[in-house]
Amino acid sequence: MLNLHAPTTERWLTQVSANLDELLIDHAHCEKKAAGVAMNLLFAYVDEVELVRAMSAIVQEELNHFHLVLDLLERRGIRFRKIPASKYAGRLHALANKQEPMRAVDRLLIASLIEARSCERFGLLRDHLADRELADFFGSLFESEARHHSTYVRLAKLFASEERVASRLEELALEEARIIEPGEDLPRVHS
Ligand SMILES: [Fe+2]
Ligand SMILES: [Fe+2]
Incomplete structure:
Protein backbone atom coordinates (compact mmCIF):
# COMPACT_ATOMS: atom_id res chain seq x y z
CA MET A 1 0.00 0.00 0.00
CA LEU A 2 2.79 2.41 0.89
CA ASN A 3 5.10 1.41 -1.99
CA LEU A 4 8.16 1.31 0.26
CA HIS A 5 11.03 -0.94 -0.78
CA ALA A 6 12.84 -1.34 2.53
CA PRO A 7 11.10 -1.76 5.85
CA THR A 8 12.42 0.29 8.77
CA THR A 9 14.77 -1.73 10.92
CA GLU A 10 15.18 -2.22 14.66
CA ARG A 11 18.14 0.17 14.52
CA TRP A 12 15.88 3.18 14.01
CA LEU A 13 13.39 2.19 16.68
CA THR A 14 16.19 1.73 19.22
CA GLN A 15 17.77 5.04 18.22
CA VAL A 16 14.63 7.16 18.53
CA SER A 17 13.22 5.34 21.58
CA ALA A 18 16.30 6.52 23.50
CA ASN A 19 15.84 10.12 22.28
CA LEU A 20 12.11 10.79 22.33
CA ASP A 21 12.34 14.52 23.17
CA GLU A 22 14.52 15.16 20.14
CA LEU A 23 12.33 12.95 17.97
CA LEU A 24 9.29 15.04 18.96
CA ILE A 25 11.02 18.32 18.13
CA ASP A 26 12.00 16.89 14.74
CA HIS A 27 8.49 15.60 14.24
CA ALA A 28 7.10 19.12 14.75
CA HIS A 29 9.52 20.40 12.10
CA CYS A 30 8.44 17.60 9.74
CA GLU A 31 4.78 18.55 10.02
CA LYS A 32 5.65 22.20 9.35
CA LYS A 33 7.72 21.16 6.32
CA ALA A 34 4.93 18.91 5.04
CA ALA A 35 2.62 21.95 5.07
CA GLY A 36 5.29 23.93 3.22
CA VAL A 37 5.73 21.26 0.54
CA ALA A 38 1.97 21.19 -0.10
CA MET A 39 1.82 25.00 -0.25
CA ASN A 40 4.72 25.10 -2.73
CA LEU A 41 2.94 22.55 -4.95
CA LEU A 42 -0.26 24.60 -4.78
CA PHE A 43 1.65 27.70 -5.95
CA ALA A 44 3.57 25.83 -8.66
CA TYR A 45 0.57 24.12 -10.27
CA VAL A 46 -2.22 26.59 -9.62
CA ASP A 47 -3.93 25.78 -12.96
CA GLU A 48 -4.79 22.27 -11.79
CA VAL A 49 -7.90 22.79 -9.70
CA GLU A 50 -7.99 19.22 -8.38
CA LEU A 51 -4.42 19.62 -7.15
CA VAL A 52 -5.09 23.06 -5.67
CA ARG A 53 -8.03 21.80 -3.65
CA ALA A 54 -6.15 18.72 -2.43
CA MET A 55 -3.08 20.78 -1.50
CA SER A 56 -5.05 23.37 0.42
CA ALA A 57 -6.65 20.54 2.43
CA ILE A 58 -3.25 18.97 3.12
CA VAL A 59 -1.73 22.32 4.14
CA GLN A 60 -4.49 22.67 6.73
CA GLU A 61 -4.12 19.11 7.99
CA GLU A 62 -0.34 19.32 8.29
CA LEU A 63 -0.55 22.63 10.14
CA ASN A 64 -3.07 21.01 12.45
CA HIS A 65 -0.61 18.15 13.06
CA PHE A 66 2.08 20.77 13.70
CA HIS A 67 -0.11 22.38 16.38
CA LEU A 68 -0.81 19.01 17.98
CA VAL A 69 2.91 18.29 18.26
CA LEU A 70 3.54 21.78 19.66
CA ASP A 71 0.86 21.12 22.30
CA LEU A 72 2.48 17.81 23.17
CA LEU A 73 5.90 19.46 23.49
CA GLU A 74 4.43 22.13 25.75
CA ARG A 75 2.70 19.56 27.99
CA ARG A 76 6.02 17.76 28.37
CA GLY A 77 8.02 20.91 29.02
CA ILE A 78 10.13 20.46 25.87
CA ARG A 79 11.11 23.70 24.15
CA PHE A 80 10.44 23.77 20.39
CA ARG A 81 13.61 24.97 18.74
CA LYS A 82 15.71 24.78 15.64
CA ILE A 83 17.68 21.52 15.38
CA PRO A 84 19.72 20.13 12.46
CA ALA A 85 17.47 18.28 10.04
CA SER A 86 18.17 14.82 8.68
CA LYS A 87 19.55 14.75 5.15
CA TYR A 88 16.78 12.46 3.94
CA ALA A 89 14.25 14.89 2.43
CA GLY A 90 16.90 17.08 0.81
CA ARG A 91 18.49 14.08 -0.85
CA LEU A 92 15.13 12.93 -2.16
CA HIS A 93 14.11 16.37 -3.46
CA ALA A 94 17.43 16.57 -5.30
CA LEU A 95 16.28 13.64 -7.48
CA ALA A 96 13.43 15.64 -9.03
CA ASN A 97 13.55 16.12 -12.78
CA LYS A 98 14.32 19.72 -13.82
CA GLN A 99 11.85 19.73 -16.71
CA GLU A 100 8.09 19.81 -16.72
CA PRO A 101 5.84 17.90 -16.80
CA MET A 102 8.07 15.23 -15.23
CA ARG A 103 9.16 17.67 -12.56
CA ALA A 104 5.58 17.81 -11.30
CA VAL A 105 5.36 14.02 -11.31
CA ASP A 106 8.62 13.73 -9.39
CA ARG A 107 7.75 16.38 -6.82
CA LEU A 108 4.43 14.68 -6.13
CA LEU A 109 5.92 11.19 -5.97
CA ILE A 110 8.75 12.31 -3.69
CA ALA A 111 6.17 13.89 -1.38
CA SER A 112 4.20 10.62 -1.53
CA LEU A 113 7.25 8.60 -0.45
CA ILE A 114 8.06 10.93 2.44
CA GLU A 115 4.45 10.58 3.60
CA ALA A 116 4.69 6.80 3.25
CA ARG A 117 7.89 6.57 5.28
CA SER A 118 6.47 8.82 8.00
CA CYS A 119 3.34 6.73 8.06
CA GLU A 120 5.28 3.46 8.32
CA ARG A 121 7.35 4.84 11.18
CA ASP A 127 3.05 -0.52 18.14
CA HIS A 128 6.28 -0.41 20.12
CA LEU A 129 6.61 2.66 22.34
CA ALA A 130 6.23 1.96 26.05
CA ASP A 131 5.04 5.56 26.53
CA ARG A 132 1.36 4.97 25.72
CA GLU A 133 0.45 8.66 25.35
CA LEU A 134 3.05 8.98 22.62
CA ALA A 135 2.19 5.62 21.06
CA ASP A 136 -1.47 6.67 20.79
CA PHE A 137 -0.53 10.05 19.43
CA PHE A 138 1.55 8.56 16.61
CA GLY A 139 -1.20 6.04 15.96
CA SER A 140 -3.70 8.87 15.55
CA LEU A 141 -1.63 10.34 12.69
CA PHE A 142 -1.13 7.05 10.82
CA GLU A 143 -4.29 7.16 8.76
CA SER A 144 -3.98 10.73 7.51
CA GLU A 145 -0.36 10.26 6.44
CA ALA A 146 -1.37 7.08 4.56
CA ARG A 147 -4.11 9.06 2.84
CA HIS A 148 -1.66 11.84 1.93
CA HIS A 149 0.57 9.22 0.34
CA SER A 150 -2.27 8.03 -1.91
CA THR A 151 -3.38 11.57 -2.72
CA TYR A 152 0.08 12.52 -3.99
CA VAL A 153 0.33 9.39 -6.15
CA ARG A 154 -3.13 10.06 -7.61
CA LEU A 155 -2.27 13.70 -8.40
CA ALA A 156 0.92 12.68 -10.21
CA LYS A 157 -1.38 11.08 -12.81
CA LEU A 158 -2.58 14.58 -13.78
CA PHE A 159 0.84 15.09 -15.37
CA ALA A 160 1.74 11.69 -16.88
CA SER A 161 0.16 8.38 -17.83
CA GLU A 162 -0.67 5.81 -15.19
CA GLU A 163 2.13 3.53 -16.48
CA ARG A 164 4.72 6.31 -16.46
CA VAL A 165 3.74 7.28 -12.91
CA ALA A 166 3.92 3.66 -11.75
CA SER A 167 7.37 3.10 -13.23
CA ARG A 168 8.73 6.38 -11.90
CA LEU A 169 7.30 5.61 -8.44
CA GLU A 170 9.15 2.32 -8.55
CA GLU A 171 12.44 4.05 -9.44
CA LEU A 172 12.05 6.71 -6.76
CA ALA A 173 11.03 4.15 -4.14
CA LEU A 174 14.27 2.26 -4.83
CA GLU A 175 16.22 5.49 -4.36
CA GLU A 176 14.30 6.25 -1.17
CA ALA A 177 15.25 2.84 0.24
CA ARG A 178 18.88 3.38 -0.73
CA ILE A 179 18.90 6.79 1.00
CA ILE A 180 17.26 5.70 4.24
CA GLU A 181 18.76 2.23 4.76
CA PRO A 182 22.18 3.27 6.12
CA GLY A 183 20.61 5.52 8.77
CA GLU A 184 21.93 8.79 10.20
CA ASP A 185 23.63 9.65 13.47
CA LEU A 186 21.05 12.09 14.81
CA PRO A 187 17.73 10.64 16.02
CA ARG A 188 15.14 11.91 13.58
CA VAL A 189 11.80 10.85 12.06
CA HIS A 190 13.74 10.02 8.89
CA SER A 191 17.13 8.98 10.33
FE1 LIG B 1 1.23 15.21 9.06
FE1 LIG C 1 1.14 14.12 5.77
Missing part, protein backbone atom coordinates in the same frame (compact mmCIF):
# COMPACT_ATOMS: atom_id res chain seq x y z
CA PHE A 122 4.36 6.28 13.04
CA GLY A 123 2.89 2.77 12.87
CA LEU A 124 6.06 1.34 14.45
CA LEU A 125 5.99 3.95 17.22
CA ARG A 126 2.31 3.20 17.80
Whole structure:
Protein backbone atom coordinates (compact mmCIF):
# COMPACT_ATOMS: atom_id res chain seq x y z
CA MET A 1 0.00 0.00 0.00
CA LEU A 2 2.79 2.41 0.89
CA ASN A 3 5.10 1.41 -1.99
CA LEU A 4 8.16 1.31 0.26
CA HIS A 5 11.03 -0.94 -0.78
CA ALA A 6 12.84 -1.34 2.53
CA PRO A 7 11.10 -1.76 5.85
CA THR A 8 12.42 0.29 8.77
CA THR A 9 14.77 -1.73 10.92
CA GLU A 10 15.18 -2.22 14.66
CA ARG A 11 18.14 0.17 14.52
CA TRP A 12 15.88 3.18 14.01
CA LEU A 13 13.39 2.19 16.68
CA THR A 14 16.19 1.73 19.22
CA GLN A 15 17.77 5.04 18.22
CA VAL A 16 14.63 7.16 18.53
CA SER A 17 13.22 5.34 21.58
CA ALA A 18 16.30 6.52 23.50
CA ASN A 19 15.84 10.12 22.28
CA LEU A 20 12.11 10.79 22.33
CA ASP A 21 12.34 14.52 23.17
CA GLU A 22 14.52 15.16 20.14
CA LEU A 23 12.33 12.95 17.97
CA LEU A 24 9.29 15.04 18.96
CA ILE A 25 11.02 18.32 18.13
CA ASP A 26 12.00 16.89 14.74
CA HIS A 27 8.49 15.60 14.24
CA ALA A 28 7.10 19.12 14.75
CA HIS A 29 9.52 20.40 12.10
CA CYS A 30 8.44 17.60 9.74
CA GLU A 31 4.78 18.55 10.02
CA LYS A 32 5.65 22.20 9.35
CA LYS A 33 7.72 21.16 6.32
CA ALA A 34 4.93 18.91 5.04
CA ALA A 35 2.62 21.95 5.07
CA GLY A 36 5.29 23.93 3.22
CA VAL A 37 5.73 21.26 0.54
CA ALA A 38 1.97 21.19 -0.10
CA MET A 39 1.82 25.00 -0.25
CA ASN A 40 4.72 25.10 -2.73
CA LEU A 41 2.94 22.55 -4.95
CA LEU A 42 -0.26 24.60 -4.78
CA PHE A 43 1.65 27.70 -5.95
CA ALA A 44 3.57 25.83 -8.66
CA TYR A 45 0.57 24.12 -10.27
CA VAL A 46 -2.22 26.59 -9.62
CA ASP A 47 -3.93 25.78 -12.96
CA GLU A 48 -4.79 22.27 -11.79
CA VAL A 49 -7.90 22.79 -9.70
CA GLU A 50 -7.99 19.22 -8.38
CA LEU A 51 -4.42 19.62 -7.15
CA VAL A 52 -5.09 23.06 -5.67
CA ARG A 53 -8.03 21.80 -3.65
CA ALA A 54 -6.15 18.72 -2.43
CA MET A 55 -3.08 20.78 -1.50
CA SER A 56 -5.05 23.37 0.42
CA ALA A 57 -6.65 20.54 2.43
CA ILE A 58 -3.25 18.97 3.12
CA VAL A 59 -1.73 22.32 4.14
CA GLN A 60 -4.49 22.67 6.73
CA GLU A 61 -4.12 19.11 7.99
CA GLU A 62 -0.34 19.32 8.29
CA LEU A 63 -0.55 22.63 10.14
CA ASN A 64 -3.07 21.01 12.45
CA HIS A 65 -0.61 18.15 13.06
CA PHE A 66 2.08 20.77 13.70
CA HIS A 67 -0.11 22.38 16.38
CA LEU A 68 -0.81 19.01 17.98
CA VAL A 69 2.91 18.29 18.26
CA LEU A 70 3.54 21.78 19.66
CA ASP A 71 0.86 21.12 22.30
CA LEU A 72 2.48 17.81 23.17
CA LEU A 73 5.90 19.46 23.49
CA GLU A 74 4.43 22.13 25.75
CA ARG A 75 2.70 19.56 27.99
CA ARG A 76 6.02 17.76 28.37
CA GLY A 77 8.02 20.91 29.02
CA ILE A 78 10.13 20.46 25.87
CA ARG A 79 11.11 23.70 24.15
CA PHE A 80 10.44 23.77 20.39
CA ARG A 81 13.61 24.97 18.74
CA LYS A 82 15.71 24.78 15.64
CA ILE A 83 17.68 21.52 15.38
CA PRO A 84 19.72 20.13 12.46
CA ALA A 85 17.47 18.28 10.04
CA SER A 86 18.17 14.82 8.68
CA LYS A 87 19.55 14.75 5.15
CA TYR A 88 16.78 12.46 3.94
CA ALA A 89 14.25 14.89 2.43
CA GLY A 90 16.90 17.08 0.81
CA ARG A 91 18.49 14.08 -0.85
CA LEU A 92 15.13 12.93 -2.16
CA HIS A 93 14.11 16.37 -3.46
CA ALA A 94 17.43 16.57 -5.30
CA LEU A 95 16.28 13.64 -7.48
CA ALA A 96 13.43 15.64 -9.03
CA ASN A 97 13.55 16.12 -12.78
CA LYS A 98 14.32 19.72 -13.82
CA GLN A 99 11.85 19.73 -16.71
CA GLU A 100 8.09 19.81 -16.72
CA PRO A 101 5.84 17.90 -16.80
CA MET A 102 8.07 15.23 -15.23
CA ARG A 103 9.16 17.67 -12.56
CA ALA A 104 5.58 17.81 -11.30
CA VAL A 105 5.36 14.02 -11.31
CA ASP A 106 8.62 13.73 -9.39
CA ARG A 107 7.75 16.38 -6.82
CA LEU A 108 4.43 14.68 -6.13
CA LEU A 109 5.92 11.19 -5.97
CA ILE A 110 8.75 12.31 -3.69
CA ALA A 111 6.17 13.89 -1.38
CA SER A 112 4.20 10.62 -1.53
CA LEU A 113 7.25 8.60 -0.45
CA ILE A 114 8.06 10.93 2.44
CA GLU A 115 4.45 10.58 3.60
CA ALA A 116 4.69 6.80 3.25
CA ARG A 117 7.89 6.57 5.28
CA SER A 118 6.47 8.82 8.00
CA CYS A 119 3.34 6.73 8.06
CA GLU A 120 5.28 3.46 8.32
CA ARG A 121 7.35 4.84 11.18
CA PHE A 122 4.36 6.28 13.04
CA GLY A 123 2.89 2.77 12.87
CA LEU A 124 6.06 1.34 14.45
CA LEU A 125 5.99 3.95 17.22
CA ARG A 126 2.31 3.20 17.80
CA ASP A 127 3.05 -0.52 18.14
CA HIS A 128 6.28 -0.41 20.12
CA LEU A 129 6.61 2.66 22.34
CA ALA A 130 6.23 1.96 26.05
CA ASP A 131 5.04 5.56 26.53
CA ARG A 132 1.36 4.97 25.72
CA GLU A 133 0.45 8.66 25.35
CA LEU A 134 3.05 8.98 22.62
CA ALA A 135 2.19 5.62 21.06
CA ASP A 136 -1.47 6.67 20.79
CA PHE A 137 -0.53 10.05 19.43
CA PHE A 138 1.55 8.56 16.61
CA GLY A 139 -1.20 6.04 15.96
CA SER A 140 -3.70 8.87 15.55
CA LEU A 141 -1.63 10.34 12.69
CA PHE A 142 -1.13 7.05 10.82
CA GLU A 143 -4.29 7.16 8.76
CA SER A 144 -3.98 10.73 7.51
CA GLU A 145 -0.36 10.26 6.44
CA ALA A 146 -1.37 7.08 4.56
CA ARG A 147 -4.11 9.06 2.84
CA HIS A 148 -1.66 11.84 1.93
CA HIS A 149 0.57 9.22 0.34
CA SER A 150 -2.27 8.03 -1.91
CA THR A 151 -3.38 11.57 -2.72
CA TYR A 152 0.08 12.52 -3.99
CA VAL A 153 0.33 9.39 -6.15
CA ARG A 154 -3.13 10.06 -7.61
CA LEU A 155 -2.27 13.70 -8.40
CA ALA A 156 0.92 12.68 -10.21
CA LYS A 157 -1.38 11.08 -12.81
CA LEU A 158 -2.58 14.58 -13.78
CA PHE A 159 0.84 15.09 -15.37
CA ALA A 160 1.74 11.69 -16.88
CA SER A 161 0.16 8.38 -17.83
CA GLU A 162 -0.67 5.81 -15.19
CA GLU A 163 2.13 3.53 -16.48
CA ARG A 164 4.72 6.31 -16.46
CA VAL A 165 3.74 7.28 -12.91
CA ALA A 166 3.92 3.66 -11.75
CA SER A 167 7.37 3.10 -13.23
CA ARG A 168 8.73 6.38 -11.90
CA LEU A 169 7.30 5.61 -8.44
CA GLU A 170 9.15 2.32 -8.55
CA GLU A 171 12.44 4.05 -9.44
CA LEU A 172 12.05 6.71 -6.76
CA ALA A 173 11.03 4.15 -4.14
CA LEU A 174 14.27 2.26 -4.83
CA GLU A 175 16.22 5.49 -4.36
CA GLU A 176 14.30 6.25 -1.17
CA ALA A 177 15.25 2.84 0.24
CA ARG A 178 18.88 3.38 -0.73
CA ILE A 179 18.90 6.79 1.00
CA ILE A 180 17.26 5.70 4.24
CA GLU A 181 18.76 2.23 4.76
CA PRO A 182 22.18 3.27 6.12
CA GLY A 183 20.61 5.52 8.77
CA GLU A 184 21.93 8.79 10.20
CA ASP A 185 23.63 9.65 13.47
CA LEU A 186 21.05 12.09 14.81
CA PRO A 187 17.73 10.64 16.02
CA ARG A 188 15.14 11.91 13.58
CA VAL A 189 11.80 10.85 12.06
CA HIS A 190 13.74 10.02 8.89
CA SER A 191 17.13 8.98 10.33
FE1 LIG B 1 1.23 15.21 9.06
FE1 LIG C 1 1.14 14.12 5.77
